[in-house]
Structure formats: C-alpha cells, structure tokens
Amino acid sequence: MEELLKEKWNTILDAIRSEFNITQVSFNQWLRPLIVFTIDGDNVLLLYDDNEGADLGIKYISKRFKKALSAFISEAMDKEYEVSIISPDEAKQYTGKRRELVQQKNLASSTMKNISLNPKYTFENFVVGKNNRFAQTAAFAIAEQPGSSYNPLYIYGGPGLGKTHLVQAIGNYINETRNDLNILYVTSESYTNELIDNLRTTQNATAMAKFREKYRSVDVFMIDDIQFIADKHSTQEEFFHTFNELFQSGKQIIITSDKPPKDLQNLNDRFISRFEMGLMADIGFPDYETRKAIITRKLEECDYELAPEIQEYIAANFKSNVRKIEGALNKLIAYSKLQRKPVTIEIAIEELQNLITPDMPREITPQLVLEVVSEHFNVSVDQLTSKNRYQSVVRPRHIAMYLCKTMTSCSLTAIGKLLGGKDHATISNGAKKIEEEMLIDQELKRQVEAIKKKINPN
Ligand code: ADP
Ligand code: MG
Numbered sequence: 001m002e003e004l005l006k007e008k009w010n011t012i013l014d015a016i017r018s019e020f021n022i023t024q025v026s027f028n029q030w031l032r033p034l035i036v037f038t039i040d041g042d043n044v045l046l047l048y049d050d051n052e053g054a055d056l057g058i059k060y061i062s063k064r065f066k067k068a069l070s071a072f073i074s075e076a077m078d079k080e081y082e083v084s085i086i087s088p089d090e091a092k093q094y095t096g097k098r099r100e101l102v103q104q105k106n107l108a109s110s111t112m113k114n115i116s117l118n119p120k121y122t123f124e125n126f127v128v129g130k131n132n133r134f135a136q137t138a139a140f141a142i143a144e145q146p147g148s149s150y151n152p153l154y155i156y157g158g159p160g161l162g163k164t165h166l167v168q169a170i171g172n173y174i175n176e177t178r179n180d181l182n183i184l185y186v187t188s189e190s191y192t193n194e195l196i197d198n199l200r201t202t203q204n205a206t207a208m209a210k211f212r213e214k215y216r217s218v219d220v221f222m223i224d225d226i227q228f229i230a231d232k233h234s235t236q237e238e239f240f241h242t243f244n245e246l247f248q249s250g251k252q253i254i255i256t257s258d259k260p261p262k263d264l265q266n267l268n269d270r271f272i273s274r275f276e277m278g279l280m281a282d283i284g285f286p287d288y289e290t291r292k293a294i295i296t297r298k299l300e301e302c303d304y305e306l307a308p309e310i311q312e313y314i315a316a317n318f319k320s321n322v323r324k325i326e327g328a329l330n331k332l333i334a335y336s337k338l339q340r341k342p343v344t345i346e347i348a349i350e351e352l353q354n355l356i357t358p359d360m361p362r363e364i365t366p367q368l369v370l371e372v373v374s375e376h377f378n379v380s381v382d383q384l385t386s387k388n389r390y391q392s393v394v395r396p397r398h399i400a401m402y403l404c405k406t407m408t409s410c411s412l413t414a415i416g417k418l419l420g421g422k423d424h425a426t427i428s429n430g431a432k433k434i435e436e437e438m439l440i441d442q443e444l445k446r447q448v449e450a451i452k453k454k455i456n457p458n
Helices: 002-019 024-031 054-077 088-092 096-112 133-144 163-177 188-201 205-216 233-248 269-277 288-301 308-317 322-339 345-356 366-377 391-407 412-418 424-440 442-455
Strands: 034-040 043-048 082-086 153-157 183-187 220-224 252-257 279-283
Touching: 002 024, 002 034, 002 054, 024 054, 043 054, 043 088, 054 082, 054 163, 133 153, 133 163, 133 252, 133 279, 153 163, 163 183, 163 220, 163 252, 183 188, 188 205, 188 220, 188 233, 205 233, 220 233, 233 252, 233 269, 288 308, 288 322, 308 322, 308 345, 322 345, 366 391, 366 412, 366 442, 391 412, 391 424, 391 442, 412 424, 424 442
Parallel strands: 043 082, 153 252, 153 279, 183 220, 220 252
Antiparallel strands: 034 043
16 A cells, blocks of 8 residues: 555645645645655555754645645545654654654644634735834734733724734744744634633533633733623633733733723723733724725735726725725625626726715714714713813813714704713813814814714715
C-alpha cells in the first residue's frame, strides 16, 4: 500500500494543485515539501520535509489542505484514509507511542484553536485612514507582541466601522505566526449564552469549572461587542473573574464596544477603571478619500469594475458605515450579473436610492432628535432627560433643546415634557444659548450642522 501511494504521490499533489488553483510559488512553499512517510492502519503519515519551516508549514497545511489531502488520497487508493502531518523531528522519534502523541496533539490543537475567526478579516485588506489609523497601529502592535504592548486594548466605534474586522485580523495574524498561543474570540452574546447554558443545565460545579478553565487557559482573549454584557449582572460578575485572571497572568485581552467604557450604562465601575488602564482606541467615520480607497479595495477583491463616477457617487453618499458601502457594491454587482449588463451611473443612482434615502422621509420628532444627539455624544437618552449637571451632559442637552425647537413642529411645553418634565422657559433658554454661542463658536456650529445632517440627511 505504502509503495502504491508513493508511486501515485506526485499525481495526487498535482490534482490538488489544479483543483485549488494553487500558484507555483504557493505549491513549492507548502505542498512540495510533503512526502509519504508511512501508512498506519487508516492513517497516512505525511512528513513535512523541511526542518526550518516545519511548525508554520504543518499548521498552514493542516488548516488548508488536510481535508483535501485525505479526500484525494482516499480516492487514489480507493480506501478511506485520515491524514497526519509530522515534522522531521517527530519522524525521527517515530514509534507507536509517538504516533499516539502526534494524534493527540493534533486533536488538542484542533479543539483549542479558534474556529470562529473569519479568515477574510486580515490586516492586508483593512484600509487605513485617519479615522482608524491609531486603532490599526495598536492592533498590529498587539498582533506582533501579544501581552506585552498594551493591555487591555479597548476598541470602540459605531456600527459597521471595522471593529470586528480589526480584532479578527489580530487573531488571524497570531494564528499564522504563533502556534504556541491559544486564541479565543467570542462575541459577548455567545459568552453570555454559554455561561447561561452552563448555569442552567447543571447543578454541579463541574460544568462551571470547565467553563472557567476554558476561558482561563487562553493566551489571547478577544471579546466583541462588550456593550451586550453591560446590563447583565451575573454575566458581568463572571466576566470580571475571567478578566482578572487573564489580566493578572499577563494574557492579552482585546475588547470592542460601541461606546467608551464610561458611557456604558450599568457597567460596573470596577471595569471602567480596569479598561481605562489599557489602551483606548476609537474608530470614527471614514473620510471621503478613505471611503474611496475602501471601495477600490473591495472591487479588487471581488474582481469587478465600476466606472470612477459610480465609485465617487457611492463614496459621496455612504458616509458613516462601511458595511453599507459593501451592501451598495453588492447590490450593483448582483444587478449587473442578473441583468447581464454593465452598471451605468443612472442605474446606480436608481438602484441605490432606497439605500441612501428611505422611501418615506422620516418624520422628525423630538424623540428622534434625542436619539441622534444621544448617539452623537455617547450620552444616553436617560442622561439627556435627567437633571444631571455635568458639562458633558448639559451641552448635548442644550443642543437637543435647540434642535427640537428648530427642527420639529412640537410646542416648547411638549418638548419640555419629553426632556424630563422641564418647563417651556427652560427649553427656550437652552435653545437660545446654543443659538447665540453658534454665532461665535465655529466648532459648535460645525457640530450642530453635523447632527442636523444625521437627523435629516436630505
Ligand atoms: P463593526 O464590527 O465595527 O460593526 P465590521 O468589522 O463588521 O464592523 O465591518 C463591517 C464590514 O466593513 C466588514 O465586512 C469589514 O470587512 C468592512 N470594513 C470596515 N472597515 C474597513 C476598512 N477600514 N477596510 C476594509 N474593510 C472594512
Ligand atoms: Mg462587529
């Protein structure tokens, strides 16, 4: 059997190469060094015959080609085979016992290795602009030296601005360069669900101990969208322990959120100070140039061409969410594939209309104003309508008064009611204050204009 496989080996490699469209360089790098070492029962042991690159090579091949290798070998030999890839060192020491060890090791690493990372999120395809340069630099520094640069890294910003992309790029980078580290990526929702499942399905302590063990044995821990655990008390408690243990043993922690820690309502103060001890990096809206660069990059990725004026049209109209830019591109690509004709600027305008301006102009209500102001300043609606006198709340509150007064048709009394039971004079004074200050304060004026645009983009 072994001889037969050795005879067929080159043919098998060639078949894999053409099936996967592997380039010559890539083939030489990854598949060429593989030779048939031995067959043991249902297991084919392939030797990665290159001492230098063995660690990285074996990891890479296992991830990308192990299934294919096993399928193509099975087909050529007309019998089902599993595949293990071993290094020259392992081959030297090969005995029955050693084989067991190799298998166990493969098993252990495949269960521990993180499967939820999306390989398409890499640093290479993350477009860097003014809005995310700091976050990207911090992320890259951490990817190169986890645990020793900044801990924790806290990345925050609005939806669709690349937070998940960036943290997963850290994970993918570490996965490729360091196979000694265990990486764990979770969303705070899946963390919560897993915790609840463990609490619910078992009364005994074993499952909880396992849960804790799993989280505490990682070297790089990434938790995405932490805002979802902020108002769940028991999850927060458990997370606090996870966080502390990892932190104290110098493990890298990376957190993302839609807001800075101090704006997360219900987040325990203990967290706020711990998060703030690390590095905070925000991701803002991409500027026009960055949006254009993102569009160019995405089109390259899917090998599709769009006239420059269409690209410019998209860049000019989708300003605050990269996911929506992708949505717009996908819509146009789908259109041209279905209709079998190229997209013109007229078609683009027509097709994207609904994505840019909703069919029905939305009614401008004080509630809407409050929500937009709240989002803009990262101050909750509750704070806006409270009696809180902090400057960070008072200013947004006055702006909300001004915008309610000038943009809606509500009476001052009704606005006052909505803003936490204030009388009409308070609203009138607040609005006047902003009106007057805008005459001398250009920055404030710009800010108010920006919020107005968000409330009414037309
Ligand atoms: P968030 O987690 O902040 O909501 P995501 O990371 O999911 O946002 O990003 C939404 C989409 O936009 C993803 O497909 C991502 O690849 C893309 N994206 C966001 N920012 C960038 C960027 N700077 N360069 C390239 N793609 C980006
Ligand atoms: Mg995300």
